[in-house]
Amino acid sequence: MSIVINTPNGNIGRPLVEKLLQAGRKVTIISRTPEKVADLAKLGARVVQGSIDEKATLDAAFQGAEALFWLSPPLARPDFVTWAQEAGKQAAALVKAHGVKRVVVLSSVGAQNGPGTGPVSVLKPVEEAFKAAAPNVTSLRAGFFMENLLRDVGGIAHAGAIYNALSPDKAFPMVAVADIASKAAEVLLDASWTGHRELGVHGPKDITYPEAAAVLTQALGRPVKYVQVRVADLHAGMTNAGVPTWMADSFAEMYQALVDGRMDAAEPRSKDTTTPTTLAQFATTVLKPVVEKARPS
Secondary structure (H helix, E strand, C coil), X not given: CEXXXXXXXXXXXXXXXXXXXXXXXXXXXXXXXXXHHHXXXXXXXXXXXXXXXXXXXXXXXXXCEEEEEEECCCCCCCCHHHXXXXXXXXXXXXXXXHCCCEEEEEEECXXXXXXXXXXXXXXXXXXXXXXXHCCEEXXXXXXXXXXXXXXXXXXXHHHCEEXXXXXXXXXXXXXXXXXXXXXXXXXXXXXXXXXXXXXXXXXXXXXXXXXXXXXXXXXXXXXXXXXXXXXXXXXXXXXXCCXXXXXXXXXXHHHHHHHHCCCCCCCCCCCCCCCCCCHHHHHHHHHHHHHHHHCCC
């Protein structure tokens, strides 16, 4: 009996695979390019070559599976919402057909609101599909990834600023992806939970953008300020930087949902939803080297 991971090359899926193998579990991973996961195969993972939207690939991966970790890939195509929902629904149908009993779905704050939340719009239908297919499903509703700040490297390096449309007094959960992987491993290795549930993954504390800027100022050793702009300004900035219009549209929709409160966490902060990595730790170890490299000479 194995645990299936559908995204072993990402910054959540890869450490998750490693943690499960270290715990002595059998792991099956799906990859279109097996050479990219050759190191995981050497560690003992079973590799099924193919795409997560292919029935034959999922059939092969789900043979003898006891559990599945499902992560909808990042926004990468104009029909992303439809494609990701259909891929999730097909996977859920095959979970039922193969009798897979436990599923952990990576979801997001705001997933409870469904359409109108940009890339997050995918997640409610995917959650619901797996709940209809398997007896035990945990949806990990993660907060804002600290790694998303890597998109702000240009503004930090050249202008000492983070730009967003969110009110400066609005606090929100911010979490490191390493902690999401750890939480997913914890849930997959725990056989005591049953039924359907939503579990927040909220980082150590809710934080406002000005508070985040102050943390970055200290960690990076250079002034960083928060500048509130309009959603339309964010959209224009993305398209001016070469982001495809369809992608900018989707992210702008998400930013507007954030402003409107539709991306607020539905799950209250608790001991179970709180994770350890602080923004200061992330900024020092991950963000700072990238910012330093991007700084004008």
